[in-house]
Amino acid sequence: MIRILLADDEHLIRGALAALLALEDDIAVVAEAGSGDEALAMARAHRPDVAVLDLRMPGPDGVAVAAELRETVPECTAMIVTSHAGAGALRQALAAGVRGFVPKTVSARQLAEIIRTVREGGRYVDSELAADAIAAGASPLNARETELLSLAADGAPVAEIATRAALSPGTVRNYLSAAATKLGAENRHVAARVARERGWL
Amino acid sequence: MIRILLADDEHLIRGALAALLALEDDIAVVAEAGSGDEALAMARAHRPDVAVLDLRMPGPDGVAVAAELRETVPECTAMIVTSHAGAGALRQALAAGVRGFVPKTVSARQLAEIIRTVREGGRYVDSELAADAIAAGASPLNARETELLSLAADGAPVAEIATRAALSPGTVRNYLSAAATKLGAENRHVAARVARERGWL
DNA sequence: GAGGCCGCATGACATCTGTCATGCGGGCCC
DNA sequence: GGGCCCGCATGACAGATGTCATGCGGCCTC
8 A cells, every 4th residue: 555645735636636636445545734834744744655746736846845855755756746847956866866757637547657656666757848958968068157047037137146146246147048059949048038938957 | 417528638637536526416527628739629519518627738738728619609607627726727717717627636625616606606715826816906007018018928029029029129128127126137038937836927 | 398179368440239319191080 | 289298219338248369287108
């Protein structure tokens, strides 16, 4: 019997998922949570085999919860179920040790099958998202460029970025210029947008 | 008997919703759709009483479908069910003639009740979202400022905005400057972000 | 130690952007 | 019509930004 923790802030969906998974003979939902913090508490209390986490939740998001779980409840395998995600989220999730990444377009039957796969040590990634991630490829940005571009992502002026990164404004401009060139963007704002879309931030 | 069209690209959720709503005696799901285009086709074919639309779908989104339905199937009342929406989406939805706007955090029982309310000519808006929308208040931006700010929203340089709006670059700068000042933003990029968050674009 | 590479910094310069003062024309009231 | 206000547009100017060439110092390899 696979013991499941279900975390999703949408009652409607969480309830439906619980009901549908309960139909499977070898799966038991032992805990439910409506936020990231609740999910962590539940996981510590019930120590489930698999945590099915929504990506977007109040408090820590699914990826953050997965990362935390790897530390505190290592025997629990994390997987993400999400509504509308891009290659970026997938990349971050895999880096956090998530073993499954599925959009909510799958059927309940498929989800159950994926839970079994993950429980047995396998991995599952939605093929469409995987294709996106592969198409986007590895980031052409180096560490500094990535750091500065993410600081620039909310539209802050260069002076503020320089202060926050403890660098000279000129240096910041250089790195941002290099990043924009690599991404084929005409300025740092579109560069930040592009990088975000591709999961490079 | 209230005849329902259910449109949501997430199989998992659409299936669950259909099952849960079928438990209600006075509600019948007569059609399902997985995209905006499909929703329109289904609505024309089945002419349901109420269309329950997901906000984010492939093709036309929920609001666009609602607007189109008002033209082509006027007897069909539209309502939006969404995962994570802000005041902006709510504002646009109401402008498109949507009669109900609910987050997916509601229970199935509540949803059924809201469908009945809407069917009888009432309206329903999630109170949390309504509070957000009221707190954001009316947009301080005039028509021109709004138009130019939305053109600026993707980080395009002023020259391109000017071309697309058929205005001189100087004029564009003035309007964007005015908009940024009104929003307390330090440049047009953060101004665009703020305006988007508040539903003013 | 010489040479070369790399990360960071600086300065010069062109261009872009934000701010301000001003100009033009239509609608409105008297 | 004359005077006025208001929305829209334009241009000038300063400061911010993007681009390029260059310099400095640490690190590696030979």
